[in-house]
Amino acid sequence: LEKLASLVQWWSQAQRQRSPLIFTAKELRESADVFAVELLDMQRSHRVLFGAEIVADIPVPMNLHRVQVEHELRTVIQKLRQHYLHGPSEETALRTVLAKSFSSVATLLRHTLIAMEHEPAADRHDLLQQVKKLLHVDVSALQAVMELRAAGNPLGRVGSIYGKYLETLEKITEQLDQWLPKKEWQRVKQ
Numbered sequence: 001l002e003k004l005a006s007l008v009q010w011w012s013q014a015q016r017q018r019s020p021l022i023f024t025a026k027e028l029r030e031s032a033d034v035f036a037v038e039l040l041d042m043q044r045s046h047r048v049l050f051g052a053e054i055v056a057d058i059p060v061p062m063n064l065h066r067v068q069v070e071h072e073l074r075t076v077i078q079k080l081r082q083h084y085l086h087g088p089s090e091e092t093a094l095r096t097v098l099a100k101s102f103s104s105v106a107t108l109l110r111h112t113l114i115a116m117e118h119e120p121a122a123d124r125h126d127l128l129q130q131v132k133k134l135l136h137v138d139v140s141a142l143q144a145v146m147e148l149r150a151a152g153n154p155l156g157r158v159g160s161i162y163g164k165y166l167e168t169l170e171k172i173t174e175q176l177d178q179w180l181p182k183k184e185w186q187r188v189k190q
Contacts, residue, residue, distance in 0.1 A: 028055070042055050065111070066176065069115050070173060073112070083097045098145045098148055098158070102145050106127065131172070135172055144161050
């Protein structure tokens, strides 16, 4: 870590990039069960800059991927509810919360489709249309929040968009939850 510290500081401070996550090859393989979403994203869009290819061949347990996606969707919903309860009339704060949430929500929408065995579109506009078509949900609030993130101005009152956004995420989460009902889960004896 000491050898990497100056490079990471340059990367995160001077280049204004997120600090890299550091894994050994063994740790990365052993983390596929708890970082299934991240590992699938890495497998879909990584480039080897130096050394051996280690990411592409790591098996990702898709049943645990679905659980991670549902967990993260439910976490986003809980956080959005809490933010609203702390300041339902503070439109500026709610706009900020909505705008910040969309990047994570878009990732989780992609992974919801992956978990449900659909190939998600790369473009966010197309992704929302897929969600509308495949999950039969109204995506207008998702579109409004996507536009808020891009342009800074929501369509309509923030409170109503906020409620519709939450409702849409709840419906999507419910559908994902039904994809593999928990009552069918069983521990396998070895």
